[in-house]
Amino acid sequence: MRRPMRETPLTEGLEYKRGRLRLSGSPLEDAAEKFGTPLYVYSPELMLARLARVKAAFKSLAPLVCYAMKANSSLALCRRLAAAGAGVEVVSGGELSIALKAGFQPRRVIFSGVGKTRVEIRQGLRSRVLLFNVESLGELDAIEAEAARTGVRAGVSIRINPDIDAHTHRHITTGLAENKFGLPVPDSLAAFRRAARSPNLRALGLHVHLGSQIASPVPYAKSARLLAGMISRLESEGHPVKYVDVGGGFGLPYGGPALDLKAVARTAAPLKRKGRTLIVEPGRFLVAECGILLTRIQYVKRTRARTFVVLDAGMNDLIRPALYGARHPLVPVFRRAGPPQRVEFVGPICETSDTFGEGAAVDPAPGDLWAVLLAGAYGFSMASRYNGRPLPAEAVAGGGGWRLARKRETHAELTRLEA
Ligand code: LLP
Numbered sequence: 001m002r003r004p005m006r007e008t009p010l011t012e013g014l015e016y017k018r019g020r021l022r023l024s025g026s027p028l029e030d031a032a033e034k035f036g037t038p039l040y041v042y043s044p045e046l047m048l049a050r051l052a053r054v055k056a057a058f059k060s061l062a063p064l065v066c067y068a069m070k071a072n073s074s075l076a077l078c079r080r081l082a083a084a085g086a087g088v089e090v091v092s093g094g095e096l097s098i099a100l101k102a103g104f105q106p107r108r109v110i111f112s113g114v115g116k117t118r119v120e121i122r123q124g125l126r127s128r129v130l131l132f133n134v135e136s137l138g139e140l141d142a143i144e145a146e147a148a149r150t151g152v153r154a155g156v157s158i159r160i161n162p163d164i165d166a167h168t169h170r171h172i173t174t175g176l177a178e179n180k181f182g183l184p185v186p187d188s189l190a191a192f193r194r195a196a197r198s199p200n201l202r203a204l205g206l207h208v209h210l211g212s213q214i215a216s217p218v219p220y221a222k223s224a225r226l227l228a229g230m231i232s233r234l235e236s237e238g239h240p241v242k243y244v245d246v247g248g249g250f251g252l253p254y255g256g257p258a259l260d261l262k263a264v265a266r267t268a269a270p271l272k273r274k275g276r277t278l279i280v281e282p283g284r285f286l287v288a289e290c291g292i293l294l295t296r297i298q299y300v301k302r303t304r305a306r307t308f309v310v311l312d313a314g315m316n317d318l319i320r321p322a323l324y325g326a327r328h329p330l331v332p333v334f335r336r337a338g339p340p341q342r343v344e345f346v347g348p349i350c351e352t353s354d355t356f357g358e359g360a361a362v363d364p365a366p367g368d369l370w371a372v373l374l375a376g377a378y379g380f381s382m383a384s385r386y387n388g389r390p391l392p393a394e395a396v397a398g399g400g401g402w403r404l405a406r407k408r409e410t411h412a413e414l415t416r417l418e419a
Contacts, residue, residue, distance in 0.1 A: 008329045008330070008331050008359070008360070008373075009329075010331065010373075011289045011329075011373050011374060012046060012049075012289055013043055013045075013046040013049075013289070013290065014292075014331075014371075014373070016335050019334060019335045020333065020334055020335075021331065021332070021333045021334075021335070021371060023041060023043050023046075023292060023397050024043035024045050024046055024397045024398075025397070025400050026041075026043075026397035026398070026399075026400055026401055026402055028041065028292070028294060028333045028369065028371060029333055029334070029369055030401065030402055031294060031395050031397075031402040032294050032296070032333070032369050034395070034402055034404075035393045035395050035402070035404055035408070036393065036408060037294050037295050037296045037312055037313070037369070037392075038293060038294065038295045038311075038312055038313035038314075038317050038392040039293070039294045039295075039392055039393050039394070039395060039408075040291060040292070040293055040294075040317075040375065040376075040379060040380050040392055040393070040394040040395070041291065041292050041294055041394070041395050041396070041397060041402070042072075042074065042076070042077060042287070042290050042291045042292075042376055042394065042395075042396050042397065042405070043290045043291075043396070043397045044076065044077060044080045044290070044396055044397075044398070045290075045397070045398075046289060046290035047077055047080065047081070047286055047287055047290040047376070048080060048081075048084055050285060050286045050287075050289065050290065051065065051081065051084055051086060051286055053261070054250075054261065054280065054282055054285065054286070057261035057262045057264070057265045058261075058265040058268070058278070058280060059265075060265075060269070060272075061265060061268060061269060061272045061278045062278075063268075063277070063278040063279060063280050064087050064108060064277055064278070064279045064280075065086050065087060065279075065280055065281075065282065066086070066087035066088055066089040066108065066109075066110050066245075066279055066280070066281045067081050067086050067087070067088050067089065067281075067282065067283065067286055068088075068089045068248050068281045068282065068283030068284075069088050069089065069090055069091075069095050069098065069099060069283070070091055070095065070283060070378075070381060071283030071284050071286070071287050071288070071376075071377040071378055071381060072283075072287045072291065072376055072377055072378075072379070072380060072381050073095060073098050073381055074380065074394055074405055074406065075098065075101065075102050075405070076394070076396045076403075076405035076406075077287060077290075077396075078098065078099065078102035078103075078104070079102045079103055081102075081104075081286070082099075082102050082103040082104040082105075083103065086104070086108070087104065087105070087108030087109065087110065087130070087279075088102075088104040088108065088109055088110070089109075089110045089112055089248075089281045089283075090109060090110070090111055090112070091111075091112050091113040092113060092120065093117075093119065093120040093123045093124075096109065096111065096120070096123055096124060096127060096129070097123075100127060106127050106128045106129055106130070107128070107130050108130060109127070109129040109130055110129065110130060110131045110133060110157070110245070110279065110281070111124045111129050111131065111132045111133065112133040112135070112159070112207075112209075113133075113135070114135040114136065114139075114180055114181060116132070116139060116142070116143075118142060118146060121142055121143055121146045122146050122149075122150060124154075125146060125147060125150050125152040125154060126150065126152070128152070129155075130155055130243075131155045131156065131157040131204060131205055131207075131243060131245075132154055132155065132156050132157070133156075133157050133158075133159045133207045133245070134156050134157065134158050134159060134183075134191060134195075135159050135181060135182060135183070136183065137183070137187065137190075137191060140156070140191050140194065140195065140201075143156060143201065144195075144198055144200050144201055147200035147201060148200045153199075153200055153201065153202055154200065154201050154202065155201075155202045155204045155205075156195050156201050156202065156203060156204060156205075157204055157205030157206060157207045157243055157245060158183060158188045158191045158192050158195070158203075158205070158206055158207065159181065159182040159183065159188075159207045159208070159209070160182050160183060160184075160185060160188045160206060160207065160208050160226070160227070160230070161175060161176075161177060161179065161181055161182030161183055161184055161185075161188075162175050162182075162185070162208050162210070162222070162223050162226050163175065163176055163177040163184075164176070164210055164219050164222045164223055164226070165219065166210040166211035166214045166219040166249065167214070167215070167216065167219070168211045168212060168213050168214055168215075168249075168251070169213065169324050169325070171323065171324055172211050172212040172213055172324065173210075173211040174209055174210060174211045174212075175208065175209070175210035175211055175219070175223070181209070182207075182208070182209075185226070185230065188206070188230065189230065189233065189234065192206070192234055192239060192241075193234075193237070193239065196239045203239060204241075204242045204243050205241060205242060205243030205244060205245060205279075206227055206230060206231065206241055206243075206244055206245070207244075207245035207247065207279075208223045208226075208227060208245070208246060208247050209245075209247030209248060209249060209281065210223055210247060210249055211249050212248070212249045212251075212283075212284060213249065213251045213252070213254075213284065214249040214250065214251045214259065215251040215257055215258075215259055216259065217259070217260060217263035217264045217266075217267055220246065220264045220267045220268070221267040223246065223247075223267075224246065224267045224268055224270065224271055227244060227246070227271055228270055228271060231244065231271070240275070240276075241276065242275065242276055242277065243276070243277050243278075243279055244268075244271045244276060244277075244278055244279065245278075245279035245280075245281065246267075246268050246271070246278065246279070246280055247280070247281050248280065248281035248282040248283050248284070248285070249282075249284075250264065250282050250284070250285040251284075251285075252284060252285065252288050252289065252374060254326065254327060254328075254329075254374060261285075268280075283377060283378075284377040284378065286377075287376040287377045288374045288375070288376050288377035288378075289373075289374055289376065290376045291374075291375045291376020291377070291379060291380075292371045292372065292373060292375055292376075293313055293317060293318050293328075293371070293372035293375040293379060293392075294313075294333070294369065294370075294371055294372075295311040295312050295313035295317075295369075295370050295371075295372060296311070296312050296366075296367060296368065296369055296370070297309055297310070297311060297312075297364055297365065297366050297367060297368045297370065298310045298311065298312050298348065298366060299366055300343075300364050300365060300366065306343070306344050307341060307342070307343045307344070307364075308343070308344050308346050309343045309344065309345050309346070309361060309364050310346055310347075310348060311345055311346065311347055311348070311356070311370065312348065313347055313372065313392070314347025314348050314349040314354050314387070314389070315347055315349050315351060315353065315354040315386070316347075316349060316383060316384045316385065316386040316387060316389045317347075317379070317380075317383050317389075317392050318356075318372060318375055318379050318382075318383070319382050319383070319384070320378055320379070320382070321353075321355060321356050321357060322351070322353040322354060322355075323382075327357050328356060328372050328373055328374055328375060329359075329372075329373045329374065330345055330356060330359045330370050330371065330372050330373070331370070331371050331373065332361070332362070332368060332369070332370055332371075333368075333369035333370060333371055334368070334369065336362040336363055337362070338362045338363060339362070340360035340361060340362050341360070341361060341362070341364075342358060342359075342360060343358070343359060343360070343361045343364060344357065344358050344359075345357065345358075345359055345370075348387070349386060349387050349389075350387060356372065380392070380394060385409075385414060388414060390408060390409030390410060390411065390413060390414060391408070391409045392408060393406055393407055393408035394406040
């Protein structure tokens with residue numbers, strides 16, 4: 001038997017007013033009319049509220065919150081986070097450039113990534129980033145060589161591969177021995193000791209990131225115990241550990257249970273000491289809920305098997321459903337009374353995986369405006385031009401209205417860089 005259809009619950013900051021959906025008080029239909037669809041819209045206000053929530057949960061530990069910029073590198077959002085005093089975690093020279101442009105303090109920048117090039121390492125050194133998260137012994141050599149060459153002593157933090165299962169989707173788990181990330185515990189200790197002996201390096205920290213969309217504090221607790229053991233070992237050898245980075249990965253409910261952030265903070269409490277800074281690196285938690293992908297229905301196609309609602313947004317705009325089987329709730333911008341029917345929301349891309357999944361719709365019709373929720377993280381930042389589709393525009397809410405944050409690409413831009 002099929003499940004009865006229930007109305008999709010709205011996320012924070014979203015409400016219907018006289019049947020029209022608003023994000024932080026700004027009517028969504030106005031954004032679509034002004035800038036067209038598909039369109040990403042964000043509420044910086046909601047994002048800052050999420051930052052405040054992280055800070056509150058970890059309050060007694062006063063951590064440096066380094067935003068994992070890969071979730072969404074829109075300058076409009078990054079500038080606000082930088083102005084609010086957040087740090088940032090970057091994974092490429094490109095992200096580092098964006099971070100500095102957005103106004104993040106170099107001393108609050110952490111440079112991660114398993115494949116940093118020499119050019120990127122030099123860029124990080126010249127920018128005086130706080131820490132390089134070192135992911136291999138080869139990378140430690142490369143950082144040391146570049147530090148010697150440029151005369152800038154590099155602050156390093158060793159990324160540990162703790163071999164802890166975070167029980168998340170296999171594409172976004174990073175802390176298992178079979179994953180490419182971090183160094184096994186013995187190698188991490190050896191790398192830290194080596195960095196501590198080098199005149200060109202400053203061995204400053206340890207780092208673990210277990211994965212993304214983690215729903216339980218248990219893996220964080222395991223990781224904290226491992227970190228505590230490693231820290232006491234290094235400190236007993238006379239190597240102080242000044243930074244402990246417990247990573248990001250704070251999961252969102254997307255229909256399932258919510259992660260208890262305070263419980264995560266409690267797992268990190270034993271790692272805090274005077275003279276030691278705790279770092280957290282949330283990406284999704286800060287920006288997922290503040291973002292929506294706005295899209296219009298192009299066609300309603302009824303077949304023997306299904307009713308397909310064909311949208312003007314597709315997997316090139318939001319790849320999470322196709323890549324991770326993620327379910328993003330869809331809600332209409334204009335609420336309509338009547339019995340809902342079961343439909344499948346699909347995009348226009350020539351791939352069967354270009355689907356947002358099943359949902360309920362009341363009298364769906366071409367031109368109707370719909371909102372794909374929880375799209376602020378890993379939405380635009382993973383968008384592509386597949387099928388010759390220009391990247392969508394982005395807008396931000398404020399004062400009841402909308403401001404364009406990034407123009408929609410044009411067809412000319414699709415071939416602009418070709419020789
Ligand atoms: N720190 C490091 C070292 C990371 O690799 C990541 C994410 C984060 C922090 C932030 O994780 P978050 O708090 O956002 O879960 N594209 C996937 C997620 C990939 C995450 C990669 N690393 C998705 O759409 O679910």
